[in-house]
Amino acid sequence: MAYQQPLIMQADHVNTDISYNTSATGLKPGHVALSALQNLIQRLPKAELHLHIEGTLEVDMLFQLARRNGVQLPYADEAAARAARSNFTCLEDFIDLFTDVNVLRTERDFYELAAAYLRRAAAENVKHVEMQFDPQGHMIRGIPFATVYNGLSRAIQESPVDASLIFAFERSRSQLSAAKALMQAVPHLSGICAVGLAGPEVGNPPSNFKEVFGSARLLRLHKVAHAGEEGGPSYVREALSLLGAERIDHGIRSLEDPALVAAMVKSQVPITLCPLSNVRLQVYKGQLEDRIRQVLASGMRVTINSDDPAYFGSYVSGNYEWVAGIAGLGPDDLASLAANSFTSSFMPQVV
Numbered sequence: 001m002a003y004q005q006p007l008i009m010q011a012d013h014v015n016t017d018i019s020y021n022t023s024a025t026g027l028k029p030g031h032v033a034l035s036a037l038q039n040l041i042q043r044l045p046k047a048e049l050h051l052h053i054e055g056t057l058e059v060d061m062l063f064q065l066a067r068r069n070g071v072q073l074p075y076a077d078e079a080a081a082r083a084a085r086s087n088f089t090c091l092e093d094f095i096d097l098f099t100d101v102n103v104l105r106t107e108r109d110f111y112e113l114a115a116a117y118l119r120r121a122a123a124e125n126v127k128h129v130e131m132q133f134d135p136q137g138h139m140i141r142g143i144p145f146a147t148v149y150n151g152l153s154r155a156i157q158e159s160p161v162d163a164s165l166i167f168a169f170e171r172s173r174s175q176l177s178a179a180k181a182l183m184q185a186v187p188h189l190s191g192i193c194a195v196g197l198a199g200p201e202v203g204n205p206p207s208n209f210k211e212v213f214g215s216a217r218l219l220r221l222h223k224v225a226h227a228g229e230e231g232g233p234s235y236v237r238e239a240l241s242l243l244g245a246e247r248i249d250h251g252i253r254s255l256e257d258p259a260l261v262a263a264m265v266k267s268q269v270p271i272t273l274c275p276l277s278n279v280r281l282q283v284y285k286g287q288l289e290d291r292i293r294q295v296l297a298s299g300m301r302v303t304i305n306s307d308d309p310a311y312f313g314s315y316v317s318g319n320y321e322w323v324a325g326i327a328g329l330g331p332d333d334l335a336s337l338a339a340n341s342f343t344s345s346f347m348p349q350v351v
């Protein structure tokens with residue numbers, strides 16, 4: 001199939017000599033083929049390239065940190081918090097819930113958040129993570145950059161999972177705000193591999209951040225940007241041409257511009273698809289499964305990721321499982337997607 005990339009590894013400990021039912025309709029819960037695919041996905045070495053560490057704040061940790069830090073939550077109990085996370089209609093609904101991060105106050109809090117995520121990642125055989133974090137969102141609450149960075153980086157240093165940080169600019173704030181925040185990061189660049197651009201897309205195009213991405217380039221940081229999630233293909237074009245993005249986060253709406261798809265097939269610039277995020281935020285409502293199948297068949301370099309897993313119901317393996325189910329993927333397809341996650345990363349190439 002067109003989305004298969006040359007494998008960088010044959011996971012020799014993964015048994016691919018299994019007869020799978022790879023039709024989408026065959027992958028029902030409880031079906032033996034599903035459990036075999038789940039087993040394979042679990043054991044495949046994977047890289048996670050689109051993950052917001054603040055989006056890994058599980059409800060039990062939310063309440064634990066609220067108690068420890070004396071923060072009043074807007075939920076009566078954990079069940080109410082879980083219910084709020086299951087009822088999004090769009091990206092803005094989800095962004096409204098990001099006030100949950102108010103419970104993150106100390107270096108210890110950030111350390112525990114990242115350590116908990118990295119334990120989960122290790123359990124799913126994730127070998128490499130490029131973890132976005134939101135310095136401006138914390139600094140605006142009076143949390144120093146170093147408090148955030150030190151907590152996250154200590155968890156990374158102690159983890160068996162290879163990981164680095166992506167400094168995500170908030171596109172709903174000004175470019176000047178982004179530049180000031182980036183200055184705070186300069187003493188800490190050894191633990192930061194890239195800058196990114198996140199937040200509500202519509203009305204906040206990549207072109208607003210051209211200069212600060214230029215500064216990031218001078219600092220020898222890689223560049224990624226969210227585009228083509230709720231914004232149209234013009235956002236993807238701007239991210240590539242004006243920001244120099246080396247990877248597009250989401251990018252699914254590139255499909256609406258065949259010439260853009262052709263260019264992305266040619267350049268093999270990766271897109272970090274987050275299928276269950278798209279499901280929960282109702283991107284392409286009613287047409288999402290078709291759109292995902294079109295992306296997979298397009299020839300674009302696709303990776304599978306989890307975005308904000310504590311809010312969207314599943315970590316990275318669950319996203320692979322969902323895609324396998326709706327697209328009828330078999331072991332070779334899944335191994336290709338996992339291989340793409342490494343070749344699309346900023347780690348030294350392992351080819």
Ligand SMILES: [Zn+2]
Pocket residue numbers: 050052198226249307308
């Ligand atoms: Zn994201």
